[in-house]
Amino acid sequence: GDKVKQSPSALSLQEGTNSALRCNFSIAATTVQWFLQNPRGSLINLFYLVPGTKENGRLKSTFNSKESYSTLHIRDAQLEDSGTYFCAAAPGGNYKPTFGKGTSLVVHP
Amino acid sequence: EAAVTQSPRNKVTVTGGNVTLSCRQTNSHNYMYWYRQDTGHGLRLIHYSYGAGNLQIGDVPDGYKATRTTQEDFFLLLELASPSQTSLYFCASSDAGGVNQDTQYFGPGTRLLVL
Numbered sequence: 001g002d003k004v005k006q007s008p009s010a011l012s013l014q015e016g017t018n019s020a021l022r023c024n025f026s027i028a029a030t031t032v033q034w035f036l037q038n039p040r041g042s043l044i045n046l047f048y049l050v051p052g053t054k055e056n057g058r059l060k061s062t063f064n065s066k067e068s069y070s071t072l073h074i075r076d077a078q079l080e081d082s083g084t085y086f087c088a089a090a091p092g093g094n095y096k097p098t099f100g101k102g103t104s105l106v107v108h109p
Numbered sequence: 110e111a112a113v114t115q116s117p118r119n120k121v122t123v124t125g126g127n128v129t130l131s132c133r134q135t136n137s138h139n140y141m142y143w144y145r146q147d148t149g150h151g152l153r154l155i156h157y158s159y160g161a162g163n164l165q166i167g168d169v170p171d172g173y174k175a176t177r178t179t180q181e182d183f184f185l186l187l188e189l190a191s192p193s194q195t196s197l198y199f200c201a202s203s204d205a206g207g208v209n210q211d212t213q214y215f216g217p218g219t220r221l222l223v224l
Contacts, residue, residue: 033212041218042215042217043199045212086151086152088152095140095159095205097154099144099151099152102151
């Protein structure tokens with residue numbers, strides 16, 4: 001099975017609403033990254049996490065290594081948040097991240 | 110911000126053809142990676158390297174070779190291209206062991222079509 005599972009696989013949001021994306025791991029991850037692939041195809045770093053929480057503007061991410069999951073919260077969704085969100089997890093001392101299959105997000109007016 | 114460039118940006122070849130994809134990073138990162146992205150699979154790791162002359166096998170290496178000639182340059186080689194290798198290829202680099210350890214910075218991607 002997939003070592004990194006993302007849910008939901010697709011999501012539609014109205015502008016101004018909030019939502020959460022989730023990433024579950026079946027590997028002993030010690031670090032997590034979140035990326036946004038925009039509609040032009042570019043991969044943009046959002047967060048790099050060790051266990052804990054980080055916040056950047058309308059985005060907040062939490063990584064719980066004991067329960068093997070990470071979440072990405074989007075507050076006040078905007079049209080430019082549309083794209084595909086990927087999480088990637090890596091075990092300790094192994095600089096070989098494993099990616100999930102992504103969550104496709106569409107924000108509509 | 111790390112700078113990772115890839116060339117070519119688009120490539121068309123025929124089955125059995127020989128293709129080399131190039132990647133260069135200019136921030137002295139030690140790790141470099143090659144991924145392929147296909148619908149329904151996300152990003153899958155082909156090969157990676159932690160320095161010049163080093164090569165590590167990824168999760169989907171069959172049909173691919175790679176070579177890290179310098180700290181800056183990492184090449185992906187398809188010596189007998191097949192239609193199954195039609196994909197979007199990304200290169201990435203990271204400063205593993207640094208403050209942000211394996212934060213990855215991605216290039217813009219190369220679209221490869223094998224006819």
